[in-house]
Amino acid sequence: MSTAIRLTGLRKTFGDVVAVDSVDLEVADGEFLTLLGPSGSGKTTVLRMVAGFEQPTAGAIELAGVDVTGTPPYNRDVNTVFQDYALFPHMNVLDNVEYGLRVKKVPKAERRSRAQEALDAVRLGDYGERKPSQLSGGQRQRVALARALVNKPRVLLLDEPLGALDLKLREQMQVELKELQREVGITFVFVTHDQEEALTMSDRIAVFDAGRIAQIGTPTEIYEHPKTAFVAGFVGVSNLLEAGAAATILGREGTWSVRPEKIRVMLGEASAEGNERAAAGTIHEVVYVGMATRFFVDLDAGGTLIAVQQNSHATSADVNAMRGQRVTLLWNTENEIHVGS
Amino acid sequence: MTTSRGTKVALSIFAVIAFAFVYVPLAVVLISSFNAGDTLAWPPAGFSTQWWAKAIDNEGVRNAIVTSVVLGLVATAVALIFGTLAALALSRFNFFGKDAVSLLIILPIALPGIVTGIALNNVFTSYLGGLTFMTLVVGHSTFCIVVIYNNAIARLRRMGGNMEEASADLGARGFTTFRLVTFPLMRSAILAGAVLAFGLSFDEIIVTTFTAGPGITTLPIWIYQNLFRPNQAPIVNVVAAALVIVSIIPIYVVQKFSSADERGGGVI
Numbered sequence: 001m002s003t004a005i006r007l008t009g010l011r012k013t014f015g016d017v018v019a020v021d022s023v024d025l026e027v028a029d030g031e032f033l034t035l036l037g038p039s040g041s042g043k044t045t046v047l048r049m050v051a052g053f054e055q056p057t058a059g060a061i062e063l064a065g066v067d068v069t070g071t072p073p074y075n076r077d078v079n080t081v082f083q084d085y086a087l088f089p090h091m092n093v094l095d096n097v098e099y100g101l102r103v104k105k106v107p108k109a110e111r112r113s114r115a116q117e118a119l120d121a122v123r124l125g126d127y128g129e130r131k132p133s134q135l136s137g138g139q140r141q142r143v144a145l146a147r148a149l150v151n152k153p154r155v156l157l158l159d160e161p162l163g164a165l166d167l168k169l170r171e172q173m174q175v176e177l178k179e180l181q182r183e184v185g186i187t188f189v190f191v192t193h194d195q196e197e198a199l200t201m202s203d204r205i206a207v208f209d210a211g212r213i214a215q216i217g218t219p220t221e222i223y224e225h226p227k228t229a230f231v232a233g234f235v236g237v238s239n240l241l242e243a244g245a246a247a248t249i250l251g252r253e254g255t256w257s258v259r260p261e262k263i264r265v266m267l268g269e270a271s272a273e274g275n276e277r278a279a280a281g282t283i284h285e286v287v288y289v290g291m292a293t294r295f296f297v298d299l300d301a302g303g304t305l306i307a308v309q310q311n312s313h314a315t316s317a318d319v320n321a322m323r324g325q326r327v328t329l330l331w332n333t334e335n336e337i338h339v340g341s
Numbered sequence: 342m343t344t345s346r347g348t349k350v351a352l353s354i355f356a357v358i359a360f361a362f363v364y365v366p367l368a369v370v371l372i373s374s375f376n377a378g379d380t381l382a383w384p385p386a387g388f389s390t391q392w393w394a395k396a397i398d399n400e401g402v403r404n405a406i407v408t409s410v411v412l413g414l415v416a417t418a419v420a421l422i423f424g425t426l427a428a429l430a431l432s433r434f435n436f437f438g439k440d441a442v443s444l445l446i447i448l449p450i451a452l453p454g455i456v457t458g459i460a461l462n463n464v465f466t467s468y469l470g471g472l473t474f475m476t477l478v479v480g481h482s483t484f485c486i487v488v489i490y491n492n493a494i495a496r497l498r499r500m501g502g503n504m505e506e507a508s509a510d511l512g513a514r515g516f517t518t519f520r521l522v523t524f525p526l527m528r529s530a531i532l533a534g535a536v537l538a539f540g541l542s543f544d545e546i547i548v549t550t551f552t553a554g555p556g557i558t559t560l561p562i563w564i565y566q567n568l569f570r571p572n573q574a575p576i577v578n579v580v581a582a583a584l585v586i587v588s589i590i591p592i593y594v595v596q597k598f599s600s601a602d603e604r605g606g607g608v609i
Contacts, residue, residue, distance in 0.1 A: 053506050073509040086507035090525045100511035103521070151511065 003065065004029045004155050004187040005050060010059035012045050019045045021211040023059070027155075032181050032188045036198040037208030038234065043191045046208075047157050050189065051080050064154055074103075078155040079148035083163060085140045087132040093119065093143050094128035100151040118150035119143075121180070138169045145180070155187045162197065174200050195235045199223060207231050223259075229339040232257040237306050240339070248301040249279045255340040262335040263307035265295050270328040277336070279305070279329045286323050288316040295322070297329060305329060367585055374582035376575065396579040405563035412474070412559060413542040416481035417489075420538050423482070424489030425531060429523075432497040450487040457483055458551030465552065473554040480552030481545060485538035492534030496527050529598045536591040560584075 005027040012020040020042040027033045035043035048054045050061060052073035061069045068076055079100070087096050097118055101111035119125050122142035132140055141161060148156055158177075162170045178201050181188045192198055198205045199219045206216040207230075215227045226232035229240060241249060241256045250256060265283075272278035284304075285296040293314065295307045307329055311319070344352070369383070374393065378386035396402055427446055431439060449457060458480070465476045504526065508518040546561045553559070558566075564580060567573040 051506075051510060053509075073506070074512045074514055078510075080507070080510045082503055082507060084503060086503040088504065088507070088522055088526075099508070099513075099521075103508075103511060103513040103517050147511070 002029050003027070004031070004063070005189070006060075006062040006065075007046070007050075008060045008062075010046065010049065010061070011057045012042075012049060012054060013057045018211050020049070020056075023211075023213055025206060025213065025216070027187055027189060029187055030185050032178070032190065032201060032203045034190045034192060034198040034202040034205045035208060036192060036195060036205050036235070038193055041208035042211040043193075043208045044159055047080075047159055047189060047191050050155070051078055051157050052076050077153055078157055079151050079153040080157045080159065081141075081144045081148050081161045083159045083161065085132075085144040085161075087140055087143055087147070089132055091131075092128065093124065093130050093132065093135070096132065096143060097128075097147045097150050099147065104151075114150055115146075118146040121149070122146045137164055138173065141165065141173065145177075149180075149184060149186070152184075153186065155189060156181075158188060158190045160191055160193070162192070162194075170197075177201065199235070205235075207234060209234075224337075226257065226337060226339055229255055229257070232337065232339045236260075239306055240303070241305070242303055245299055245301040245303040249299070250277065250336060252336075252338075253341070254338055257337045257339045258305065258331050258335055259337075260294065260306045260308040262331050263305065264330045265297070265307050265309055266328045266330060267322075268326060268328070270330060272330060275333045276330050277333050281305070281327060281329060283322050283325050283327055286319050288319055293319040295319075295327075297327060299329075370578055371582045371585060374575075374579045376578075379575070392575040392579045396576045396583075399576055401558070401563060401567075402560075402576065402580060405558050405560040408557060409543055409560040412477060412481060413539045415478050416485045416542045417535050417538045419478065419482045420485035420489045421531065421535055424486045424534065424538075425493050425527070427486070428490050428493035428497055432494055433502075446490050447487055449483040454545070454547035455551075458548045461548070462551040471554070472552060474557055477549065477553045477557060477559075480548045481542045483548070484545075485542055488537045488541065489531060489534035492530045492537075493527055496530035500526055532598060533595045536595050540588065540591065 003026050005025070007023055007025040010020055010023040010025075011018070023042075023046060025046075035046060037043045045054060049056050050063075052068070052071060056069065059069075060067055063077060088099065091099070094112075094115055097115040098111050101114060106114075116125065116128065119128060122145055124139060124142055124146065127135065127139065127143075132143065135143065141164075144161070161177075162173050165173060174197060177188075177190075190198075190201065199222075202219055204216060204218055205222050207214045207222060209228070209230045215222060215231045217225075222231065222235050226235060229238075232238065232240065237260050239257050239260055241258070243253070243255060246252055246254060246256045269280070270278060279299050279301065281297040281299040283295050284298050287294040287296075288311075290311070292308050292310050295309065297305050297307060299305060373383075373385060375388050375390065376385040376392070377389035431443055431446075461476070461480050461483075462472070465472055469476070500523075504522050505518050508522045509515075513521065544561050545559075546565060549559055549562060553562070560580070564577055568577050
């Protein structure tokens with residue numbers, strides 16, 4: 001498979017602030033890649049450099065094997081879906097979608113029909129005459145998508161496009177976006193700070209930490225085998241055994257992590273069997289969340305682990321009664337993840 | 342918000358008094374212009390359009406109106422170009438001394454007209470060969486630029502850089518972006534600024550006194566010169582009345598434009 005985007009040694013500083021530092025990244029044709037990280041981690045700056053809105057301080061950007069580092073945005077075969085959609089308020093929906101074709105001098109009849117097609121694809125075929133201000137947030141989002149996709153770009157850049165939508169709509173759009181990407185086969189680079197969104201939609205995820213890529217891999221790799229404490233904490237729940245506790249419980253050096261759903265909670269004393277590990281502690285907080293319960297357990301060896309248990313039989317009264325009780329946590333040693341020295 | 346009955350009554354009375362202070366004198370001017378008598382005595386002697394006819398026949402008035410309109414249009418045109426370009430430059434680029442430049446653009450509207458007038462007068466008469474119609478245009482442009490700049494930059498700020506980035510992203514070069522996106526989104530703000538600039542120029546008297554070439558009489562100067570000549574007073578009244586009626590039109594247009602902006606989603 002050929003490469004859609006190649007970033008080498010990408011660096012961007014704003015005054016004294018280093019926003020992006022030594023980013024190397026390859027995105028394959030047709031891939032759905034997510035740039036995941038907290039705000040200020042540099043993910044949006046990377047996206048803006050690929051789009052051409054920011055010039056890198058150092059490093060190179062290649063699109064389909066061609067160096068475009070100094071190319072202005074209007075000459076790059078990429079389109080962007082902006083966080084606030086950036087629809088042109090003085091144009092109706094159809095004119096908005098047509099805009100890219102219009103400035104590229106596509107004949108009127110052709111661009112009309114292609115724009116209408118794109119609007120149909122996002123199920124807004126009857127909304128062409130409306131102004132953006134007459135649409136809901138979700139509809140504007142889909143117009144922005146149609147406006148970008150109608151140009152059939154090599155790469156589509158999406159800057160937290162679902163951030164402004166409410167939860168239900170966001171979950172629905174996650175599925176729709178993924179389906180759309182599969183249909184059109186265009187490379188998607190998607191920026192988000194929402195780890196669940198990243199895990200749901202992506203072929204690969206690049207986790208950003210302070211301007212650098214902390215880890216890049218498939219959702220499973222990122223979730224099951226985080227390489228650093230930051231990745232373990234940002235993707236999923238931070239569940240760390242710091243040096244002292246790790247030495248006592250695991251007999252191993254360094255910082256370790258265990259995913260909450262891999263831990264079983266047993267009341268009272270219990271001993272480990274086979275390749276299991278056991279750690280004693282006291283439940284100091286219980287959070288009932290409907291389908292599951294989160295137990296915050298203070299370990300005797302120091303530190304706190306969170307364990308999640310399905311509420312197959314337990315009611316909220318049952319689990320709430322467990323607050324303050326002595327428990328033993330059990331997990332399989334293969335679920336111990338080394339996240340730092 | 343809830344207000345007590347007493348407060349409501351008091352506020353209504355204050356509002357009526359405030360409006361009365363502004364609009365009753367204007368109404369008196371309008372009514373007096375149709376006065377049948379030879380003086381401005383109240384109550385009017387009867388209805389007549391004789392003063393309107395005389396005003397229209399008066400060559401001084403006609404010349405002054407033409408001078409003021411041409412001056413206002415030229416000064417506004419100059420200000421449209423410089424004010425809009427300055428707003429685009431200052432909203433788009435970051436450079437050393439940006440705040441100082443912004444301050445220097447806005448300053449002329451805060452400076453007393455008499456200071457601007459004397460300063461320009463000195464420069465024009467001492468170094469640039471004397472006063473002409475063009476020196477008057479320059480004098481008026483100093484404050485016309487400010488209102489257009491202010492309106493344009495406020496709109497650009499509200500717009501943010503996103504619209505232009507979106508346009509570039511979709512393949513449009515700088516000028517195409519300006520023609521199809523930036524300018525259409527600024528248009529109503531610039532138009533409102535232009536109407537205001539024209540209005541300021543049209544009734545300006547202080548800077549005009551110091552920068553107008555010999556023999557050039559604008560309408561406000563003509564009114565000022567003729568107000569205290571008893572036989573011209575009724576004509577002055579007619580001119581004032583005509584100005585009241587004429588100035589309602591641009592204000593109405595601007596209000597229409599800005600409310601259309603809000604409805605049609607001018608800038609989200």
